[in-house]
Amino acid sequence: MKTIKVAVAGNPNVGKSTLFNLLTGINQHVGNYPGVTVEKKEGIVKLDNYQIQLIDLPGIYSMNSFSPEEEVSRKFIVEEKPDLIIDVVDASNIQKNLYLTLQFLEMKVPVLMFLNMVDVAEKKGIFIDEKKLSKEIGIPVLKGVAKKKKGFKELLDKVIEIYEHPIDVPDIPYSQKMEKFVSEISEILKKSKKFHRIKWRAIRFLEGGKQDSKFLCDEDNKKIEAIIEKLKSTENVETYPMLIVQERYHLIKRVVEKSCKRNKEKKATLSDKLDKKFLSSFFAIPIFFLVMLTIFQIVFWIGNPLSELFASFFDFLANFIAGFWQEGSQSLIKSLIVDGIIPGVGGVLAYTPNIFLMFFSIAVLEESGYMSRIAVIMDKYMTKAGLSGKSVVPMMLGFGCSVPAVMAARIIENRWERLATIMVIPFISCGARLPIYILLISAFVPLSWQGAILWGIYLLGAFASLIVAWFLRKTMLKGEENPLIIELPDYATPTMRSLVLLTWQRGKHFLEKAGTVIFAVTVILWVFNTFPKTDIPNKTNLTQAQIQKIESENTVMGRIGKVLEPVFKPMGGDWKIADSFLASIAAKEVFVSQLGILFSEENNADNKSLGTKLKQVYSFPAAIAFILFMLFSSPCMATFAAVKAETNSWKWPIIQFIGMNLIAYGIAVFAFKTLSLFL
Amino acid sequence: MFLSELKIGQTATIKAMNACVTIYNRLASMGISENSKITVIQNSGRGPVIIESDGRKIALGRGMSMKINVEVV
Numbered sequence: 194m195k196t197i198k199v200a201v202a203g204n205p206n207v208g209k210s211t212l213f214n215l216l217t218g219i220n221q222h223v224g225n226y227p228g229v230t231v232e233k234k235e236g237i238v239k240l241d242n243y244q245i246q247l248i249d250l251p252g253i254y255s256m257n258s259f260s261p262e263e264e265v266s267r268k269f270i271v272e273e274k275p276d277l278i279i280d281v282v283d284a285s286n287i288q289k290n291l292y293l294t295l296q297f298l299e300m301k302v303p304v305l306m307f308l309n310m311v312d313v314a315e316k317k318g319i320f321i322d323e324k325k326l327s328k329e330i331g332i333p334v335l336k337g338v339a340k341k342k343k344g345f346k347e348l349l350d351k352v353i354e355i356y357e358h359p360i361d362v363p364d365i366p367y368s369q370k371m372e373k374f375v376s377e378i379s380e381i382l383k384k385s386k387k388f389h390r391i392k393w394r395a396i397r398f399l400e401g402g403k404q405d406s407k408f409l410c411d412e413d414n415k416k417i418e419a420i421i422e423k424l425k426s427t428e429n430v431e432t433y434p435m436l437i438v439q440e441r442y443h444l445i446k447r448v449v450e451k452s453c454k455r456n457k458e459k460k461a462t463l464s465d466k467l468d469k470k471f472l473s474s475f476f477a478i479p480i481f482f483l484v485m486l487t488i489f490q491i492v493f494w495i496g497n498p499l500s501e502l503f504a505s506f507f508d509f510l511a512n513f514i515a516g517f518w519q520e521g522s523q524s525l526i527k528s529l530i531v532d533g534i535i536p537g538v539g540g541v542l543a544y545t546p547n548i549f550l551m552f553f554s555i556a557v558l559e560e561s562g563y564m565s566r567i568a569v570i571m572d573k574y575m576t577k578a579g580l581s582g583k584s585v586v587p588m589m590l591g592f593g594c595s596v597p598a599v600m601a602a603r604i605i606e607n608r609w610e611r612l613a614t615i616m617v618i619p620f621i622s623c624g625a626r627l628p629i630y631i632l633l634i635s636a637f638v639p640l641s642w643q644g645a646i647l648w649g650i651y652l653l654g655a656f657a658s659l660i661v662a663w664f665l666r667k668t669m670l671k672g673e674e675n676p677l678i679i680e681l682p683d684y685a686t687p688t689m690r691s692l693v694l695l696t697w698q699r700g701k702h703f704l705e706k707a708g709t710v711i712f713a714v715t716v717i718l719w720v721f722n723t724f725p726k727t728d729i730p731n732k733t734n735l736t737q738a739q740i741q742k743i744e745s746e747n748t749v750m751g752r753i754g755k756v757l758e759p760v761f762k763p764m765g766g767d768w769k770i771a772d773s774f775l776a777s778i779a780a781k782e783v784f785v786s787q788l789g790i791l792f793s794e795e796n797n798a799d800n801k802s803l804g805t806k807l808k809q810v811y812s813f814p815a816a817i818a819f820i821l822f823m824l825f826s827s828p829c830m831a832t833f834a835a836v837k838a839e840t841n842s843w844k845w846p847i848i849q850f851i852g853m854n855l856i857a858y859g860i861a862v863f864a865f866k867t868l869s870l871f872l
Numbered sequence: 873m874f875l876s877e878l879k880i881g882q883t884a885t886i887k888a889m890n891a892c893v894t895i896y897n898r899l900a901s902m903g904i905s906e907n908s909k910i911t912v913i914q915n916s917g918r919g920p921v922i923i924e925s926d927g928r929k930i931a932l933g934r935g936m937s938m939k940i941n942v943e944v945v
Contacts, residue, residue, distance in 0.1 A: 255901030259894055289903045289928050401893035434893060438900040439907065459927070465913075468929075474916040569931040573919035576933070582920075677920055677933035678898060 196244045197356045198273070202266065202297070203281035204290050205252030206562075206682035208309045210234075212281055212339035213249040214694055216349075223698045231265045232603075232698075240349050243356070248275065256296045257402065260606040270302055271390070277355055279348070280306045284314035284321055284336070287453060291445045294330070299393045301362050305351055306334040307344070318457025326452035331363030340688070364392075367440050370427075374399060377420050381413050399424070401434040464683040468566070477570045484563065485589055488554040492547055492593055493624070499546035507539030529719055537715025540780055542704075544594060547624070549700045551590060551597050556695040558586065560687030564604070565679050572677050578659040579666025581607070581677050584614040588658065591621035592651070595832040598623075599839055600699065609672025613665045615836055616849055619828035620658035622651050625781040629823050632785055636804030637816040654824050661856075714779050714830045721749040722776075745790060750776065764822065764861040765815025765869075774822065780829050814868035818861040825857035873944070876921060876937040878912045884942035885909055891939060902930055909945070 217236025234249040251262035327334040337344020378395035568582030591598035605611040754772030777784035836846040914922035
């Protein structure tokens with residue numbers, strides 16, 4: 194069997210992924226390119242005696258390495274040398290798409306063009322003569338409609354045909370004067386004997402790209418500079434990259450004029466009409482909030498009952514497994530499974546419905562075309578914090594759960610901006626912190642003020658995230674200039690198939706990554722919460738709760754809590770609070786259950802609620818300090834793992850961990866001291 | 873005049889773009905370069921300017937739009 198390596202490439206929003214998904218079906222593998230958070234999708238199609246290995250490159254506009262996506266694609270083509278590129282082109286927008294095609298040809302890779310969405314183009318009155326087009330540009334061209342699987346058979350046949358009978362990659366005919374400069378630089382590059390694809394590299398120099406200069410000696414670099422200076426003076430321009438750009442567009446214009454016909458004037462499309470409303474200064478914000486509200490309703494109103502169902506399944510499982518042992522059994526294995534792993538891992542897995550609904554909603558936003566509108570609408574506000582409109586969606590998701598929010602930050606192209614967003618997401622209060630706020634607020638705050646305080650907490654968190662982002666962008670994460678440049682694709686109805694596929698591909702990561710870390714942490718916490726065991730004499734004189742109290746004080750966790758007690762004193766806490774905060778590193782809501790265990794000894798008889806018990810021990814300023822500490826302190830282990838994975842380094846999660854705890858501690862202590870003065 | 877000063881519905885030709893090489897090439901690859909014709913779809917005086925060029929809609933940050941010289945046709 195022969196293997197053919199084919200890259201599927203093209204601009205964003207040309208139906209490239211649809212083509213890839215429908216060609217490969219479920220035979221795909223999604224991973225990441227090393228070092229960057231760009232998804233790498235591979236799939237295999239078997240036909241006759243051939244195995245066609247398809248690689249779905251990210252959607253890009255050029256090979257100039259503006260974004261990680263472009264960098265990845267360039268590297269792939271240079272280093273992995275695919276046998277062929279299937280260049281997916283939107284038939285209604287051919288003049289725009291050809292720019293990338295020309296760059297592929299400059300790299301001397303065989304290209305097969307798939308003219309996609311010809312049905313839509315024809316409805317718009319655009320007719321393309323693919324034979325003429327093929328002749329003009331010098332590469333094979335096929336028509337099709339990826340959504341309807343039209344043209345697939347011909348496409349695959351052609352791939353095999355080209356593999357068996359390789360085609361010549363045509364030279365792009367630039368103007369004579371340009372060719373002169375290109376060949377002069379090519380000469381120098383050739384002499385240096387360091388490169389392949391000489392002409393492409395020569396053109397890169399004329400585009401202003403300096404990537405190759407570091408491989409050349411000073412003398413050669415000076416020669417090239419002199420050539421560029423000559424070009425600048427003969428053409429009398431300062432921004433010389435425009436010359437090659439202009440030549441490309443000139444060429445494209447000629448090709449399009451000869452092969453395309455447009456027999457209808459352009460009409461305002463439905464997309465244009467929708468944008469009039471969605472982007473108008475009056476409706477944009479209300480519509481945006483309505484959309485976000487709907488997503489929250491879906492994620493939490495539909496998600497929560499489902500997640501409770503998951504939770505009760507884990508309860509059932511714990512009981513079921515506990516049933517294998519005799520009642521009151523002290524078996525460690527039983528305790529590890531029933532008290533450790535199932536509540537710990539189950540506690541996180543219970544959020545699976547919310548997470549998947551969240552990813553589903555993001556997929557809908559992306560596939561429908563609204564996502565890029567959000568970036569536009571919110572840009573003017575976010576630029577004040579040193580971020581751009583693209584940070585909005587990840588940050589909003591942070592209200593639900595930091596893990597998918599951190600993952601969603603992938604949509605931000607600029608590295609610095611993405612890092613800043615990831616670093617501040619945990620300031621935004623996630624759903625898991627809600628039970629803690631509710632416990633403390635309902636115990637310490639009068640009923641009429643409860644709602645306002647809760648709102649205040651959420652606003653404070655969001656506000657803090659923007660301030661910290663601003664600070665980071667001014668200091669550690671300055672980065673380069675990064676204006677918003679974003680294409681607004683036509684609105685489209687997403688297909689269920691693509692939504693499900695996208696959701697699964699991303700959700701799977703949550704299950705894998707968060708799941709493994711949580712499992713490990715759960716086991717460690719269980720060990721700390723269980724050992725060393727205490728031998729209590731005269732057990733019969735004590736209630737079950739009292740025994741539990743003595744036991745828990747003696748465990749590693751209890752002892753650490755005691756050690757940490759002085760640290761939490763200045764905010765009105767004691768070792769129990771220290772312990773609960775420590776335990777909440779596993780998952781925020783564990784704070785409540787840990788407090789519950791530690792306070793369970795206080796007289797079971799009068800059946801007081803946890804809140805009432807807390808009120809007897811802690812003051813109001815202390816409660817406020819606890820809330821603030823919970824709001825600002827470092828996120829849970831799963832988020833830590835997600836930040837580690839997404840930034841591909843230990844540095845950022847550790848900075849986040851330390852930085853947030855310092856901020857939280859400062860604020861909590863300050864709040865406690867100040868409030869104590871007045872109350 | 874600058875792109876940022878155009879009103880909704882106005883069509884203009886780009887004369888010069890004052891951007892670093894990376895941003896310049898990015899814009900160029902999306903079809904925004906010298907001599908391309910653009911029509912303003914949205915410009916509220918604050919926030920991004922939305923333009924259309926050859927059937928493709930693109931939003932440009934305000935700061936960027938103040939660095940693009942245009943001539944109204």
